Amino acid sequence: MHTLRRCIVSVGLLVATTAATAEPPYAIFLTRPVEVGHSFHVRATGSTDIATTMVAEGRSEKPDIVNLTVTFDAVGRVIKVDDEGRPIAIAYAVNACTMKRHGYTSTIIRQGATLIARQGRTRTKFFVKKKHFTELEQRALGTVAGVGASMVTKDEMFGTDRPRNVGEQWPINSEAVAMEFQRFTPQQVEPGNITGSTALLDLIDFEGRRCQVVRTRIDCTGALPGFEAVPRGTRLKSAEIKITTYDLLPVDTQQPRSAAKRRVELEIVFSGKTAGRAIEARVVGTVESEHTYSSITPVQAAVEP
Numbered sequence: 080m081h082t083l084r085r086c087i088v089s090v091g092l093l094v095a096t097t098a099a100t101a102e103p104p105y106a107i108f109l110t111r112p113v114e115v116g117h118s119f120h121v122r123a124t125g126s127t128d129i130a131t132t133m134v135a136e137g138r139s140e141k142p143d144i145v146n147l148t149v150t151f152d153a154v155g156r157v158i159k160v161d162d163e164g165r166p167i168a169i170a171y172a173v174n175a176c177t178m179k180r181h182g183y184t185s186t187i188i189r190q191g192a193t194l195i196a197r198q199g200r201t202r203t204k205f206f207v208k209k210k211h212f213t214e215l216e217q218r219a220l221g222t223v224a225g226v227g228a229s230m231v232t233k234d235e236m237f238g239t240d241r242p243r244n245v246g247e248q249w250p251i252n253s254e255a256v257a258m259e260f261q262r263f264t265p266q267q268v269e270p271g272n273i274t275g276s277t278a279l280l281d282l283i284d285f286e287g288r289r290c291q292v293v294r295t296r297i298d299c300t301g302a303l304p305g306f307e308a309v310p311r312g313t314r315l316k317s318a319e320i321k322i323t324t325y326d327l328l329p330v331d332t333q334q335p336r337s338a339a340k341r342r343v344e345l346e347i348v349f350s351g352k353t354a355g356r357a358i359e360a361r362v363v364g365t366v367e368s369e370h371t372y373s374s375i376t377p378v379q380a381a382v383e384p
Contacts, residue, residue: 313353
């Protein structure tokens with residue numbers, strides 16, 4: 080996990096020199112299909128830090144703060160894929176899954192349990208035998224064990240139709256991204272309110288593989304993709320969402336991605352009348368996650384904990 084973080088931090092220093100060297104262009108495939116039965120080891124961390132401040136009838140109320148971190152270590156096995164070969168159901172043999180909040184660490188899923196993650200209409204559904212997840216646990220699991228096969232593939236939204244050199248960047252497909260975001264929000268998502276770019280930042284060696292470091296940046300205004308609708312009786316006044324992702328992709332395009340990092344920054348304002356009170360609320364926060372994946376051969380799978 081720390082290896083990926085160091086790689087990303089150092090990218091800014093490396094791009095200037097790497098781009099100047101005589102490197103061949105590289106094909107960029109963000110969608111990496113797998114087959115049912117594909118096994119992998121995943122280590123992940125996630126964090127949610129969101130504060131909601133509200134003014135009701137002209138008086139400020141105590142902020143509602145959600146601050147948590149979650150760690151996840153498991154061996155996953157793909158049990159269902161879509162037509163593009165993207166996992167939409169995974170069975171995890173859990174080694175560790177804990178959540179820390181207010182300085183207290185709790186176990187979400189005990190070691191040795193099997194977690195089933197299935198893609199739902201707007202978010203992943205999680206199942207463990209004889210276990211009921213709280214809303215907060217569901218939210219935490221979504222950052223580290225979610226399956227998120229989009230309606231539109233990553234290549235359609237963020238890819239490129241030709242090989243690229245290290246240091247190159249290209250615009251995202253705003254219309255395709257708007258189609259994907261529209262699934263998650265009742266507000267109309269306008270392609271003109273979405274901007275961003277994808278770039279091939281660097282080539283690095285990661286756990287024995289030559290990998291591309293690919294970064295995508297998205298700015299979206301006026302909609303709430305991936306977040307609950309505003310409370311009944313209120314209306315959305317403004318919404319600013321910034322998404323930055325890093326994908327570590329083997330140069331061998333037949334191999335699945337090796338690591339990923341994601342950061343979502345949001346600022347939302349809504350107002351109206353609820354419970355007989357005139358209110359205005361502001362939601363500000365970040366949601367982050369970082370994953371490292373290692374493919375497992377059938378022989379390894381037989382001896383994995």
